[in-house]
Amino acid sequence: MEWVRGYYVVDGPSTIIVEDGTIDILGYRVGKGATLTVPYGRRIPIKIDGIVSVRPSYLNLKPANPQSYDIIDTIASKIIDFNRVVIVGPTDSGKSTLSLWALNKALSRGISKAYYLTVDIGQNEVYCPGFESLALINPPAIPGYTGSFRDIKLCFVGSFTPRESLDKYLECASELASKADGMLIVDTDGWIKDEGLRSKAILASTIKADIIIALGLSTEEVRLLKETSNIDTLSFPKLVKSEKSVEERKIHRERLIAQKLIGSKPRLVSIEKVILENIPLFKGKSLDRSIVKNLSPVLVYAEILKDNSIVAVYRGKKPNNIQGILLSEGWEKGLLAAVYGIGVHVGIVDKINYEKKMVIVITAYEGPIEKIEIGKARLTFSPL
Structure with missing residues (x-):
């Protein structure tokens, strides 16, 4: 390996090892023995005054404009x-x-x-x-x-x-x-x-x-x-x-x-034992199944709030005889969530069981869950 002086860019994924001399990378100088990682999809400018190894290939190291x-x-x-x-x-x-x-x-x-x-x-x-x-x-x-x-x-x-x-x-x-x-x-x-x-x-x-x-x-x-x-x-x-x-x-x-979801598993969590934030459900009194079916045969779940408004989940065609918040069954699937326990973790909502009042959240976190905060962003891929 030869001593190199000059300006370059490194395409990731790459590992740069400083065998001798120095490298200036993004405003910081490192010396002999330093190992630097350039992630996938990144192109990082560097200034070399030394001997370097580039893995997996020197083809990832290209001359750059000093200006x-x-x-x-x-x-x-x-x-x-x-x-x-x-x-x-x-x-x-x-x-x-x-x-x-x-x-x-x-x-x-x-x-x-x-x-x-x-x-x-x-x-x-x-x-x-x-x-x-x-x-x-x-x-x-x-x-x-x-x-x-x-x-x-x-x-x-x-x-x-x-x-x-x-x-x-x-x-x-x-x-x-x-x-x-x-x-x-x-x-x-x-x-x-x-x-x-x-x-x-x-x-x-x-x-x-x-x-x-x-x-x-x-x-x-x-x-x-x-x-x-x-x-x-x-x-x-x-x-x-x-x-x-x-x-x-x-x-x-x-x-x-x-x-962030590597090693994730479905977690079955009782809605009555955790705080569930940012959803319109489970804030009022659940209606009996007989009352729900009388309201509309397509309803899966319904509850009445303190102001007497209704929040309901329906299957199939949206009912037009009910005033209130109406959610289509499966509305929750794929929503990004924050799972709170020992720290904050990434989760994906999979399903809500309205009869048992349970939520299935996919997360790599295995500890006790205190709160699930549900977002608006929805994933288009399955984490499992």
Whole structure:
């Protein structure tokens, strides 16, 4: 192996071993003996001054433009002058790369704590899509590599886009940001059209950001972001050229969720023994089967609330003679859930047994369950 000097990108999945010399990776320098992991689907810029091994193949190591590396490094150097930073931009604009580059750089310069808050609930690579997460950085932090993060704190939104749960999205961001007692960078999702841009401005204002970094936004979008948030905003072009398709992002999201469900089993849980949140059922008095059938022969279950309104589940054709909340049988299947017990865990709702008042949730968690919070996002694949 020869001594190498220069700028490169590494395509994942790859493992880089520093045999001698140094590597600068996303703003952090490592030396002889260091082993770095680049996850599947990621392309990471590095600067080599040494001897390296690349597994599974040197074909994953490609020469890169030094100017591209230096541009990101320069922006990251500006960011670390601020304590609370929100990065905003469209999908695949380089937000995650810049966030971790700046945090790595801050740690390399002696900062004691660097927090990464991802509110990209559609592509959360720190924990799982559907959740927002706050984590301390283990440098060098690399996008998509779970070993880069520790002391992870979670907040369940239950959707893959803020459009469906905007209040919860902002509430989670505020809650998690309040737990950061050091430098904080917030990596946002790519929803910037209309209400999306306004939501980012509200988020930045809510967490008391010192600066907003705008990537790939138009002059008008930057102006609106700054005026709505009343926070100084620095604007830069997109930092990456490649973009994932909608289908590629969906596949990646499902892979991230599937990783959290490895070893999952169906858990049969009594609805009367756990807290069940975010569903309209089991909040009133259950009606006897004879009364339910008199209301409509297609009803499977019904209950009456304190205001005398009815919540019911029907099979087949929706009845038109009942006023209230009507749910089709099987409405719950595939919904993403947060399972609370010893910590917070990922779950998928499989089925509700209305007669026995039991819910079947698929999860890798095997401990006691205290609460199940059901989201709006639905999986299109079976975790079993």
